[in-house]
Amino acid sequence: MPSMERAFPRTGDYPLWTQTMATGMSSKPETINTLAIKPAKLTNKKRAEEIKLLKKIRANLASLEKLLYECGYYEDLMYRFYHQSFKVYAIQELTKQIVTKLHSLAPRLPMNSWFMEIVKPETGREFALSDNREWTKITRPMLEAFFHAHYFLEMVCKFGKELESPPEVLPSGWAAVLYLYNLR
Numbered sequence: 001m002p003s004m005e006r007a008f009p010r011t012g013d014y015p016l017w018t019q020t021m022a023t024g025m026s027s028k029p030e031t032i033n034t035l036a037i038k039p040a041k042l043t044n045k046k047r048a049e050e051i052k053l054l055k056k057i058r059a060n061l062a063s064l065e066k067l068l069y070e071c072g073y074y075e076d077l078m079y080r081f082y083h084q085s086f087k088v089y090a091i092q093e094l095t096k097q098i099v100t101k102l103h104s105l106a107p108r109l110p111m112n113s114w115f116m117e118i119v120k121p122e123t124g125r126e127f128a129l130s131d132n133r134e135w136t137k138i139t140r141p142m143l144e145a146f147f148h149a150h151y152f153l154e155m156v157c158k159f160g161k162e163l164e165s166p167p168e169v170l171p172s173g174w175a176a177v178l179y180l181y182n183l184r
Helices: 016-022 032-037 044-059 061-083 086-105 113-122 129-162 172-180
Strands: none
Touching: 044 061, 044 086, 044 129, 044 172, 061 086, 061 129, 086 129, 113 129, 129 172
16 A cells, blocks of 8 residues: 555645645645635624634733643643543543633634534543443543643644734634634
């Protein structure tokens, strides 16, 4: 079986397989850059909300980065998952802190329903000895919730540093943040 690199050689800034995926496997692949040039049609209201969101992110960047730094101990919590230790349940508190912080950036906007479906049920479970019998079934969703929340915290911090105003051409991470706040 050929390697991904051989099957999909690199062209431009992105591997060809990425370009092909982005075009829905068309026979004429466009580059990611070409796709990004097509600006999204946003309502004035959504654009205004995007501007407010970015301003709020930039104003709260220090506290967002502090929370991101505090999440660094998830390395230990991942170990606790594989060690089958009840201490992995502490990841729920980190998830809750991240979700609360992200929500505080735009409390007037409802957060993405898929995101809430992933994080909501996984932020308040208490350990019971019976959980050991179904360890992965019970604890994996906690980790999934954390990883989604952590991803958005990383993206908010990244683009809070990189962007001075909302871009016309959307980087994927910023577009994901906008989906989190239902602005796409």
